[in-house]
Amino acid sequence: MDPREADLDPRQRDIEITRPGEHPDRSLAITRRMFISKAILAGTAAGVASVGWFPIINTLDLAFGQQAAFKFAWLSDTHLYPRDVNTRFVEKTVRAVHEIKAMNPPADFLVFGGDLAQLGDPVEIDLGGDILKELTIKKVFIPGEHDWYLDLGAKWERMFGKTPWSFDHKGVRFIGLNTVGFAPDYWSAKRMTPKERMGHMATLDGSVAGPWAGVGEPQRRWLDQAISNWPKSQPLVVFTHTPLYEYYPPWNFWTRDWREVNEILRPFGNVTNIHGHTHQVLYNEVGKLRSIGMLATSWPWPYAPQGVPALTRAMIRADPGDHFDGVGWARLTETAAARIEHEYVMWGRKEIFADSREDSGAADNVNQILSPRIADRMYPY
Numbered sequence: 001m002d003p004r005e006a007d008l009d010p011r012q013r014d015i016e017i018t019r020p021g022e023h024p025d026r027s028l029a030i031t032r033r034m035f036i037s038k039a040i041l042a043g044t045a046a047g048v049a050s051v052g053w054f055p056i057i058n059t060l061d062l063a064f065g066q067q068a069a070f071k072f073a074w075l076s077d078t079h080l081y082p083r084d085v086n087t088r089f090v091e092k093t094v095r096a097v098h099e100i101k102a103m104n105p106p107a108d109f110l111v112f113g114g115d116l117a118q119l120g121d122p123v124e125i126d127l128g129g130d131i132l133k134e135l136t137i138k139k140v141f142i143p144g145e146h147d148w149y150l151d152l153g154a155k156w157e158r159m160f161g162k163t164p165w166s167f168d169h170k171g172v173r174f175i176g177l178n179t180v181g182f183a184p185d186y187w188s189a190k191r192m193t194p195k196e197r198m199g200h201m202a203t204l205d206g207s208v209a210g211p212w213a214g215v216g217e218p219q220r221r222w223l224d225q226a227i228s229n230w231p232k233s234q235p236l237v238v239f240t241h242t243p244l245y246e247y248y249p250p251w252n253f254w255t256r257d258w259r260e261v262n263e264i265l266r267p268f269g270n271v272t273n274i275h276g277h278t279h280q281v282l283y284n285e286v287g288k289l290r291s292i293g294m295l296a297t298s299w300p301w302p303y304a305p306q307g308v309p310a311l312t313r314a315m316i317r318a319d320p321g322d323h324f325d326g327v328g329w330a331r332l333t334e335t336a337a338a339r340i341e342h343e344y345v346m347w348g349r350k351e352i353f354a355d356s357r358e359d360s361g362a363a364d365n366v367n368q369i370l371s372p373r374i375a376d377r378m379y380p381y
């Protein structure tokens with residue numbers, strides 16, 4: 001059997017995900033506070049206006065060893081077209097790069113979380129590389145499906161290197177996984193051209209590619225190895241393009257072998273998954289693993305019609321007259337108090353529309369009950 005098909009073995013469905021009383025280490029209490037800011041808008045936070053308006057939607061407190069404070073930035077889902085096709089997305093990427101450059105104190109590094117390009121076109125990937133060159137800080141990259149499926153990652157890996165990777169920084173182990181490059185091959189038998197394949201992968205709700213996102217067995221083995229020498233209580237941050245849980249498979253708002261990844265991560269108490277792809281404010285906990293979805297700079301996706309997390313109130317439709325609405329990037333700060341504050345940098349909105357109850361599907365004290373897998377109902381393997 002193709003090793004990738006093994007990921008779909010029905011036995012994996014029996015893995016018990018949420019054990020009674022299991023939840024992320026509460027020393028890592030999440031406080032979903034809205035600092036937004038009317039206060040900032042009223043001008044009480046001097047200096048903020050120079051780089052835009054920063055709604056802080058989630059504050060993520062990670063308690064760990066006394067280490068020097070640092071910040072890092074996340075940017076993803078720029079979906080660049082060639083410049084002669086669309087300059088709006090170019091402008092927004094440039095804006096994010098300028099804002100990251102203006103961070104003070106500066107970010108120690110940038111994570112680019114995938115979907116740099118729209119259709120994997122080398123022109124698009126080169127354009128993104130050029131824009132990001134302006135950032136001279138350390139940069140690490142994980143791919144999105146829009147970067148990958150024209151040439152199966154060849155251009156991406158030449159430009160930005162291979163995945164997975166890991167590095168340690170000031171008491172945190174950072175891991176970057178490729179959750180987009182291991183779709184089961186549906187294209188060869190149908191004799192699709194690379195462009196046709198890319199077109200199917202670039203369609204959010206297309207039925208041809210199916211629920212393909214996955215880590216795959218070799219990469220899971222790598223992950224197991226990469227964290228085997230890491231103390232169980234030290235923080236681990238895992239970057240993925242797609243969420244490491246099942247949110248909504250028909251849109252690939254999931255990673256198909258997330259249960260097995262969850263098992264590998266289970267011995268660790270301080271694990272945070274930061275992902276792109278969903279283009280929306282999103283937070284969830286499954287067992288000890290917490291996942292935070294990041295904004296895109298390009299466009300906001302609506303919330304999925306069902307899935308985990310139990311759906312939040314639908315996002316107010318982005319203002320079609322304001323292409324900066326509902327999009328942005330994120331900055332994360334490890335503070336002197338040994339906390340990491342996660343801030344969505346959302347452009348456009350003058351009023352925030354989520355509140356602490358609506359911005360998360362996870363209850364504060366209990367894990368959610370998982371619904372039967374949507375993928376199993378829709379796509380019998």
Ligand SMILES: [Fe+2]
Pocket residue numbers: 077079114115144277278279296
């Ligand atoms: Fe995307």
Ligand SMILES: [Fe+2]
Pocket residue numbers: 115144145146241276277
């Ligand atoms: Fe994506």
